[in-house]
Ligand SMILES: CCCCC/C=C/C(=O)SCCNC(=O)CCNC(=O)[C@H](O)C(C)(C)COP(=O)(O)OP(=O)(O)OC[C@H]1O[C@@H](n2cnc3c(N)ncnc32)[C@H](O)[C@@H]1OP(=O)(O)O
């Protein structure tokens with residue numbers, strides 16, 4: 031695999047990273063970037079066939095373990111596999127997650143719980159299972175993937191609430207782990223071009239890029255660069271932070287100018303100046 035476009039050769043040489051949900055989309059891109067930076071990488075997910083195919087494309091330094099992060103035994107088995115393969119663990123990327131698109135009032139209790147169990151519960155279980163290995167390595171980095179916009183993503187209430195929980199968990203855990211030299215950072219992804227978007231209703235999907243001021247979806251490698259930065263020597267200074275890479279989606283909805291603010295051929299009107307003061 032060739033080197034990183036952004037980071038120095040060998041940035042993460044000798045480090046071992048575990049990426050949940052690493053068989054697809056953003057997790058796959060993250061695994062590839064960590065490998066380019068010199069780390070050994072274990073990817074995890076439930077589908078062994080998907081993981082196996084991804085490892086074949088990632089090449090040397092990559093391995094996989096199939097398992098489910100939603101149970102204590104599943105999370106522990108994933109971590110144990112990574113540690114037994116490489117003898118240590120330095121970087122945990124809690125990337126596995128997701129939800130389904132549904133108005134808030136349509137969310138069944140079972141569905142609400144399923145989304146929380148995956149996103150918040152799975153993240154917590156993976157952190158708890160990994161901490162002994164991270165301490166044994168003398169410190170490390172945990173990156174918890176959440177999402178932007180933080181100002182609300184209607185249709186994803188269960189996940190917005192769960193991801194807010196992950197960000198709270200990130201902040202508090204970070205404070206408790208400074209003495210162990212373990213950084214805990216949330217990486218809030220905006221709207222990224224992954225195959226996962228294909229499952230959303232066509233009208234939702236079609237409007238997704240238009241809602242981003244940058245006027246395009248993020249590229250998976252852009253997210254991966256943020257994750258690699260979190261594992262870099264900057265990691266402790268970033269600990270407790272929520273880093274958002276979203277083409278300004280957090281700040282505004284849509285491109286400039288919004289149609290509702292234009293006149294004529296699409297010009298944005300400028301306000302009249304106040305007349306100069308008279309004495
Ligand atoms: C387009 C704009 C989006 C931009 C932002 C993008 C954000 C992203 O995150 S993209 C990545 C998306 N990837 C995923 O979502 C993958 C992971 N997701 C899942 O695995 C499921 O959505 C899950 C979180 C619900 C977990 O599934 P699981 O635990 O396997 O749960 P079940 O399938 O057994 O369902 C339990 C329960 O949940 C309700 N439910 C699930 N899916 C739906 C649905 N599509 N519609 C309505 N309700 C659903 C339902 O109550 C299920 O119970 P049963 O009906 O008894 O099966």
Ligand SMILES: NC(=O)C1=CN([C@@H]2O[C@H](COP(=O)(O)OP(=O)(O)OC[C@H]3O[C@@H](n4cnc5c(N)ncnc54)[C@H](OP(=O)(O)O)[C@@H]3O)[C@@H](O)[C@H]2O)C=CC1
Nearest residue numbers: 051054055056075076077098099126127177221222224226
């Ligand atoms: N794409 C986007 O625009 C955005 C994505 N995100 C978040 O980024 C992360 C990756 O998204 P993306 O790559 O697009 O989506 P994917 O659906 O491709 O990624 C989800 C991954 O998580 C794995 N996974 C799901 N449930 C479990 C489980 N219980 N145990 C272990 N692994 C599991 C899946 O593998 P398997 O099914 O084999 O278990 C899959 O590889 C997710 O947390 C997503 O919510 C956030 C904001 C925007």
